[in-house]
Amino acid sequence: MKVCILGAGALGCAIGATLSEAGHETWLLNRNAGHVQAINDHGLKVLDERGERAVKIRASTHADLIGAVDLVVVLVKSFHTAQAIAGAQALVGPDTLVLSLQNGLGQEDILAEAVGRDKVLAGKTYVGGVLLAPGVIRAGVAGKHTYIGELDGSLSDRVQAIADAFNGAGLATTVSENIVGTMWDKLLVNVATGALTGITRLTYGQLYSEPLLKAVSLAAVAEAIAVATAAGVQLSLTNPGAAWNLAAEGLPAAFKTSMLQSLEKGSVTEIDFINGSVVRWGQRHGVPTPVNETLVACIKGIERAMTDHHQQEEAKS
Incomplete structure (x- = not known):
């Protein structure tokens, strides 16, 4: 699966690193050029319960360099949602799904206006992350649950496929009929x-x-x-x-x-x-x-x- 984390701060990097280590083509999209440069030069340094390691993962400041992906995971601050998705249209192809794991309510409506409601999924995650320095994070993934689902509450194959990929990578994920x-x-x-x-x-x-x-x-x-x-x-x-x-x-x-x-x-x-x-x-x-x-x-x-x-x-x- 080709995945882009839109808004790859500490939390986005924690999720992205986990998916990348599981073999998914994972991109981190972030406006901070210093953060992106550090990741591309030295890998993403992750500190977690397993110790410290450098994770090889792709990072960019421009969506055009990434192209269409299978899944966009939106983790920008809520008030940046409209601007972020407007500048990331290059990520969205005919079969792309857009999953918001942001805090609060309302982002799913903003995303639906930008890409079409049929492409939007919603969720919540209890994964944690702290940005220690450009390209360096402390991550809390083990034992932290993520919930995703269709906006209409249906149990679809596409949501289950994402949950399977996340679970296979070590992100404990449940499909919710009541997202x-x-x-x-x-x-x-x-x-x-x-x-x-x-x-x-x-x-x-x-x-x-x-x-x-x-x-x-x-x-x-x-x-x-x-x-x-x-x-x-x-x-x-x-x-x-x-x-x-x-x-x-x-x-x-x-x-x-x-x-x-x-x-x-x-x-x-x-x-x-x-x-x-x-x-x-x-x-x-x-x-x-x-x-x-x-x-x-x-x-x-x-x-x-x-x-x-x-x-x-x-x-x-």
Whole structure:
């Protein structure tokens, strides 16, 4: 199978390396020229439970150099989805499938507009990765599950073929007949802690010792559950406390959510695709979401302050 990871940051590299080592023609597409150059010059250096090794894998900054592939795995930040797929049309041939493994909800609609809904698959992954340096990652693949499926919930041969390829490479993958429900389950976990840590700048150890913040989290998740229920989504997580507990499962006290990490780097967040998705679906189905609306507004305010500060600093220089 010829695969391209669109948005090959730490997570994309972790998945790409696993597929490449299993013999699949795997490409990493990333805008960072230094990252791509390091991979092409020295291989992708992977640190994981097996130790440290250099994985031979192809990397590029341009989709035109890769050409049409069998599968595009989309792992760009949610707010870059439209721009990324627009610049990667060379990857998409008549039989290409496009699989989003991104956080949140809504990217599948953006991808469908760009390539056609019949080509789009959705999924969620619990594989982890940390970028240590250009061309160097720490990966967490063993024991981490991935779920993929057709948007309409059908069990198709094409999804099963991808799952078989992933499982054969060591990526524990399950085909879901309820991928929208699976996506919502993951969304509930992100809703539980992401915005709260971004606003407060707290690590998990700090967050989970503050009862007032737990109460806000449970209220936000309860709203999301109510929205999903009104939309007819079948959830596995139906108790706000379960999402709160699951969010911290197996993670150290020093853990920082991706939303907090984005803000610490001075980057905008994926809030529109997480709590913002709850608000949009709530409006669509007539369910009030005041807690999530407040969390979105607070994160947007922080992003605005960040942008204004950057502009002021640039004006001084």
